Amino acid sequence: MSVKKYSGHAGGWGALKSTATHLIKSENIAKNIKTLLKTNQDHGFDCPGCAWGEKDEPGRFRFCENGAKAVNWEATSRRIGETFFKENSVSFLRKQSGYFLEYQGRLSEPVIYNAKTDHYEPISWDDAFSTIAAQLNQLEDPNQAEFYTSGRASNEAAFLYQLFVRKYGTNNFPDCSNMCHEASGVALKQAIGIGKGTIKIDDFEKADAIFVFGQNPGTNHPRMLDSLSHSARRGANIVTFNTLKERGLERFANPQSPVEMLTGTATKITQQYFTPNLGGDMACVRGMVKILLERHKEALKTNQSVFNLAFIEKHTEGLTQYLNAVESTSWEHIIEQSGLSKNEISQAATIYQSANNVIVTWAMGITQHKHSVATIQEITNLQLLFGQIGKPGSGLCPVRGHSNVQGDRTMGINEKPDATFLKSLESVFSFTPPSNNGHNTVEAIEAMLSGKSKAFIALGGNFISATPDTPLTEQALSNCDLTVNIATKLNKTHLYPGKISILLPCLGRTDVDIQASGEQSVTVEDSFSMVHKSKGVVQSSTHDMRSEPAIIAGIANATLDKEPVDWLALVSNYDLIRDLIAQTLPDFYQMNERLEKAGGFYLGNSAAQHQWNTSSKKACLYTHSLPESIVPASIRALTNNRILVMQTLRSHDQYNTTVYGFEDRYRGISGERNIILINPEDMNDLGLKHESLVNVTSLWADNVERKIEGFKLVSYDIPKGNVAAYFPEANPLVPLASIGDLSSTPTSKSIAVVIEACEQSTRII
Numbered sequence: 001m002s003v004k005k006y007s008g009h010a011g012g013w014g015a016l017k018s019t020a021t022h023l024i025k026s027e028n029i030a031k032n033i034k035t036l037l038k039t040n041q042d043h044g045f046d047c048p049g050c051a052w053g054e055k056d057e058p059g060r061f062r063f064c065e066n067g068a069k070a071v072n073w074e075a076t077s078r079r080i081g082e083t084f085f086k087e088n089s090v091s092f093l094r095k096q097s098g099y100f101l102e103y104q105g106r107l108s109e110p111v112i113y114n115a116k117t118d119h120y121e122p123i124s125w126d127d128a129f130s131t132i133a134a135q136l137n138q139l140e141d142p143n144q145a146e147f148y149t150s151g152r153a154s155n156e157a158a159f160l161y162q163l164f165v166r167k168y169g170t171n172n173f174p175d176c177s178n179m180c181h182e183a184s185g186v187a188l189k190q191a192i193g194i195g196k197g198t199i200k201i202d203d204f205e206k207a208d209a210i211f212v213f214g215q216n217p218g219t220n221h222p223r224m225l226d227s228l229s230h231s232a233r234r235g236a237n238i239v240t241f242n243t244l245k246e247r248g249l250e251r252f253a254n255p256q257s258p259v260e261m262l263t264g265t266a267t268k269i270t271q272q273y274f275t276p277n278l279g280g281d282m283a284c285v286r287g288m289v290k291i292l293l294e295r296h297k298e299a300l301k302t303n304q305s306v307f308n309l310a311f312i313e314k315h316t317e318g319l320t321q322y323l324n325a326v327e328s329t330s331w332e333h334i335i336e337q338s339g340l341s342k343n344e345i346s347q348a349a350t351i352y353q354s355a356n357n358v359i360v361t362w363a364m365g366i367t368q369h370k371h372s373v374a375t376i377q378e379i380t381n382l383q384l385l386f387g388q389i390g391k392p393g394s395g396l397c398p399v400r401g402h403s404n405v406q407g408d409r410t411m412g413i414n415e416k417p418d419a420t421f422l423k424s425l426e427s428v429f430s431f432t433p434p435s436n437n438g439h440n441t442v443e444a445i446e447a448m449l450s451g452k453s454k455a456f457i458a459l460g461g462n463f464i465s466a467t468p469d470t471p472l473t474e475q476a477l478s479n480c481d482l483t484v485n486i487a488t489k490l491n492k493t494h495l496y497p498g499k500i501s502i503l504l505p506c507l508g509r510t511d512v513d514i515q516a517s518g519e520q521s522v523t524v525e526d527s528f529s530m531v532h533k534s535k536g537v538v539q540s541s542t543h544d545m546r547s548e549p550a551i552i553a554g555i556a557n558a559t560l561d562k563e564p565v566d567w568l569a570l571v572s573n574y575d576l577i578r579d580l581i582a583q584t585l586p587d588f589y590q591m592n593e594r595l596e597k598a599g600g601f602y603l604g605n606s607a608a609q610h611q612w613n614t615s616s617k618k619a620c621l622y623t624h625s626l627p628e629s630i631v632p633a634s635i636r637a638l639t640n641n642r643i644l645v646m647q648t649l650r651s652h653d654q655y656n657t658t659v660y661g662f663e664d665r666y667r668g669i670s671g672e673r674n675i676i677l678i679n680p681e682d683m684n685d686l687g688l689k690h691e692s693l694v695n696v697t698s699l700w701a702d703n704v705e706r707k708i709e710g711f712k713l714v715s716y717d718i719p720k721g722n723v724a725a726y727f728p729e730a731n732p733l734v735p736l737a738s739i740g741d742l743s744s745t746p747t748s749k750s751i752a753v754v755i756e757a758c759e760q761s762t763r764i765i
């Protein structure tokens, strides 16, 4: 391990150098340079990286360093198939790291697990489909099957998948959203009647202030830095709330700016950088509103107003109750929980107040806590008090993760389906879809653990590594009669087979997809509700891979025959799938025609048009109490040792559970992922040193020991009492039952832990 403070800016030559390194590593350099130039372009493919949108600016390249890693990782020339599986048993592969597994290359032919030999062996596509169908058809109840989705699936794949699963008879749709922006969806749907952000990408050009909460765009949404740096240069005030000083939010040199590249200069992004405690953001916003309310009351004395009274009167309800709660929240509580001083909170309030147009963005630092829904509704309240929703240059912007996670939800991947959507499915496809709530991710794990669910099918993703309580999830999948993974690359999830386990290799976003009518495109929806086409460009040897829609159609056809549609015929031309989407979802009218326009089409946003699809037809200011404390008294009572609050986060060299390399460049850490970032004073208090090896145990009142061993301490600039470790290495510490209120999202950003010295490294990779 090497730890060296990184003193440069984000982006710049470092980003270009890293892009080149990953090109070389793909062993497909020449092809991949061409491939990269097609990223996010019309007639090209949507970057399989994040869900950030594209500005309408022709002639620019539209990928970032980390998008390039995603492309190179997928468009590698390495393949694994029969020989690889013959040489490597499942037990052997289980002991390898996630990095090793994915590095072996693309899965290239269907395989089935043979428990006697402990090896995966080839199976034909037809046999794979009929084996899966036989298992699904022999379950007593369709609710005994779980259908997971990861957010890379295209709209076309997701629509077919949900149609198949609902006709089969269940709403068991655990998906990656449950671990990601679920709280944003729930909070916004309740408060403003739509579970999506309210802004368009152009709003960044009109904002006077941008508040960025709990998000690391320099690594996870690098193209967002392009928007932020433009805004900063035009004089917009950027305010960041992040427990860590993330370099991308401090200074950024745009690789597309010749001046910045040649002069070695960078743009200062954040004007005011606040480092609250983990989980302290609701307290920060509560404090801001408390100050603004005092100022508002003062202003009223001279017949002026801080808040937008006309907007509040016309569009909202719940004001009195909320303001009463704000008044009765003590400063002591706000300061203790936020970790910021009253003066700092007051500075943030002043910037907010003096800006006409304010955008608020957030990601996992906000959504993966117990009180995430409450925090997002607190942020929404602040925006509603100023009438900022639906105003140009203002609004709410939950920055989505996976490149089509928002689209998958729109297509109906939802364990709690919307009644209007079900009605529409019923009228288009003439069957009654199930209307009960299905399982989310945590419920699916519980059902497989108890034996209630017996089949697990995954459209992408890496369920075991992404979910909490890793050993329990391994057990849950191993309990199943059937596990099926539709995947591009081998990962841990594939190595905990049910009685029957099948891996189905699929094409990725970058691959050319040819069906009976010729080359196909798919569509995706970005964080700004723009739907556009994505067409693969890589024509490398795809061996026996099939497209996701073709695989879903194969399984559906074997399970349901031609009910309620002729699955195989639909896959011959994806326009036919889009016609069905257009019939089912009114916002997708004339979908095929409207996709012809460069940049695609906008789905619209009811809240941005001041149509509030809530039960009262108004935007609701929801009132929540601040949590008593981030670590509840019941957990504190479990130990006399010092408790620290841990977040699990991404390094610069990974995409969720996919590890591309071992350099967390902007944090200055390389060569090691089993680390704990800790404040030097906390380290001293524990009698430990930088690079001490430690064991970390999490606290939860259920007698299960959750421990990671042999991790290295890294002395770091992080608020006292808070620590950080990488996802997925630290996932065994997240208790399955520790979930967000109303969202059921695992609380991966606030885990109560105890750290102790570890004498000998007993390392788990």
Ligand SMILES: Nc1nc2c(c(=O)[nH]1)N[C@H]1C(S)=C(S)[C@@H](COP(=O)(O)OP(=O)(O)OC[C@H]3O[C@@H](n4cnc5c(=O)[nH]c(N)nc54)[C@H](O)[C@@H]3O)O[C@H]1N2
Pocket (backbone or CB within 6 Å): 049, 050, 051, 066, 067, 180, 213, 214, 215, 216, 217, 219, 220, 221, 241, 242, 243, 244, 246, 276, 277, 278, 279, 280, 281, 363, 364, 365, 366, 400, 401, 402, 647, 648, 649, 650, 651, 652, 654, 655, 656, 657, 749
């Ligand atoms: N290259 C790359 N791109 C990605 C991904 C990837 O893994 N790699 N993943 C994709 C996906 S699915 C998602 S969801 C997004 C994730 O994007 P992010 O949400 O940026 O991902 P995390 O690494 O989890 O970072 C959380 C950030 O919030 C801060 N934080 C944590 N807890 C708190 C808190 O309580 N309060 C505050 N104020 N800050 C806090 C952390 O210090 C960190 O900077 O990125 C997407 N894009």
Ligand SMILES: Nc1nc2c(c(=O)[nH]1)N[C@H]1C(S)=C(S)[C@@H](COP(=O)(O)OP(=O)(O)OC[C@H]3O[C@@H](n4cnc5c(=O)[nH]c(N)nc54)[C@H](O)[C@@H]3O)O[C@H]1N2
Pocket (backbone or CB within 6 Å): 102, 149, 150, 151, 152, 153, 176, 177, 179, 180, 181, 364, 368, 401, 402, 459, 460, 461, 462, 463, 465, 466, 467, 486, 487, 488, 489, 490, 491, 506, 507, 508, 509, 548, 648, 649, 650, 655, 656, 657, 658, 727, 728, 730, 731, 734, 748
């Ligand atoms: N502790 C902790 N846990 C977390 C998080 C955290 O911050 N902390 N973040 C959570 C979040 S935000 C998310 S979104 C989830 C992510 O959970 P997932 O979406 O399940 O995980 P990924 O790592 O994105 O999945 C990677 C795998 O997807 C497959 N894959 C890649 N591309 C394709 C494709 O085009 N098609 C198909 N069919 N398969 C493909 C490959 O086999 C690859 O190994 O993890 C969550 N888990």
Ligand SMILES: [Mo]
Pocket (backbone or CB within 6 Å): 176, 179, 180, 181, 400, 401, 402
């Ligand atoms: Mo995510």
